[in-house]
Amino acid sequence: MQKILDTVDAQLETSLERLFAFLRIPSISAQPSHAGDCRKAAEWARDALAGMGFSARLSETSGLPGVIATHHEAGPNAPHVLFYGHYDVQPADPLELWNSDPFDPQLVDGPRGKRIVARGAVDDKGQVVSFMEAVRAHLAVNGKLPVRLTVLLEGEEENGSPSLAELLSNERETLAADFVYVADTNMWDFATPAITTSLRGLAAIEVRLHGPKRDLHSGLFGGIALNPIQALVSILGELKDDTGRIQIPGFYDGITPVSPAQAENWAGLGFDARAFLGDVGLSTPAGEADQLPLAQLWARPTAELNGIYGGYQGEGSKTVIPAHATAKLTFRLVAGQDPEKVLKHFERFVTERLPKDARVEFKRGGAAPGFSLSPDAPFLRAATAALAAEFNKPAALIGSGASIPVVEAFKTHLGLDTLLVGFGLDDDCIHSPNEKFEMACFHRGTRAHARMLTAFAAQP
Incomplete structure (x- = not known):
């Protein structure tokens, strides 16, 4: 040698x-x-x-x-x-x-x-x-x-x-x-x-929630007509609890917890979460509160809203109740999770929370396991x-x-x-x-x- x-x-x-x-x-x-x-x-x-x-x-x-x-x-x-x-x-x-x-x-x-x-x-x-x-x-x-x-x-x-x-x-x-x-x-x-x-693996999906058949005047219909943006953000607001844990039933199926030996190895790396986040203008880890910062980054799955839009997007005000609202999400997955099952669980999560008169469409993107x-x-x-x-x-x-x-x-x-x-x-x-x-x-x-x-x- x-x-x-x-x-x-x-x-x-x-x-x-x-x-x-x-x-x-x-x-x-x-x-x-x-x-x-x-x-x-x-x-x-x-x-x-x-x-x-x-x-x-x-x-x-x-x-x-x-x-x-x-x-x-x-x-x-x-x-x-x-x-x-x-x-x-x-x-x-x-x-x-x-x-x-x-x-x-x-x-x-x-x-x-x-x-x-x-x-x-x-x-x-x-x-x-x-x-x-x-x-x-x-x-x-x-x-x-x-x-x-x-x-x-x-x-x-x-x-x-x-x-x-x-x-x-x-x-x-x-x-x-x-x-x-x-x-x-x-x-x-x-x-x-x-x-x-x-x-981590990846599963991507787009969800579009439909309400009225056309955009509506918020003065003539406000208070009585379903607002798709409000309905969608209400549903997505239930994705996580106050501790950062994802609330989709079955989402964590198959995950193996971080072993004590791995946790000890990571703890010895001297990772400074505050400094890491400070580089991007943040200060506090926002993942699952009971997990180490490095586990949040490397060993735990996520549900991230990558984009959300609907209704009027131009300058000034337009008093409109939009006909639909859309959100794009990605899930970062860890070993043991099945991307297909995760997407099915999410679709069920949304569908079960739809208000009356709403309907939903899903468009799946790429998917790969951890x-x-x-x-x-x-x-x-x-x-x-x-x-x-x-x-x-x-x-x-x-x-x-x-x-x-x-x-x-x-x-x-x-x-x-x-x-x-x-x-x-x-x-x-x-x-x-x-x-x-x-x-x-x-x-x-x-x-x-x-x-x-x-x-x-x-x-x-």
């Missing part, structure tokens, strides 16, 4: 040169004018992997191609790891807010030492190259890897992954593995590595030990209140769980001007990847 780490250190300058070459390609998947650049980035990654001894190719889809590369010299009994990343990047706009050309990578001074500044520096080209350089060091020292490794790089992650299901279906046999390893997330802080072990990784997963134990060895402190086992669609895609199409380990930071300006990747995070991330590959091989 020490020889491999020494090799990582010795090749750092050339690793940076390779990353800069990758970053110079403006592979913006959301803009059709950059389709050629996206293909160029895919070819760059394919050729880089082939140059390390992988069997590498492009996998065509109805959209942008995926990159598929395999290195199975470890033998049939070695663990099989599927590494996922993406070669596409966000648009760089607004260009005037960048301190340098977003596709002319710079190494600049920062408060934590040197930092790499470019679009894609951390999301996700820097993290992909960090992993590739760890692989390169293993091969330089041993001539082979300790695990069977398949690499999948997608070209449309920043554009909603419209062709990912097609890609996974086309390559199901090639991508069969023991688990998926994703490096597209953050550390807890600059000194503390993190593994994201849970994600994700939770078992603490007993061998690859999780291996990653935890490897990160502790590199950073000289335990990794934070964190959750994410958001969703990462590729995790659900891997579960649905390949039946695989996902290990989420990344080396970005909260202030890396992901999707914003002056995106950066701390040089220390790139370097230590490469060393940690190298350690994890060895640790994976020691697990059943």
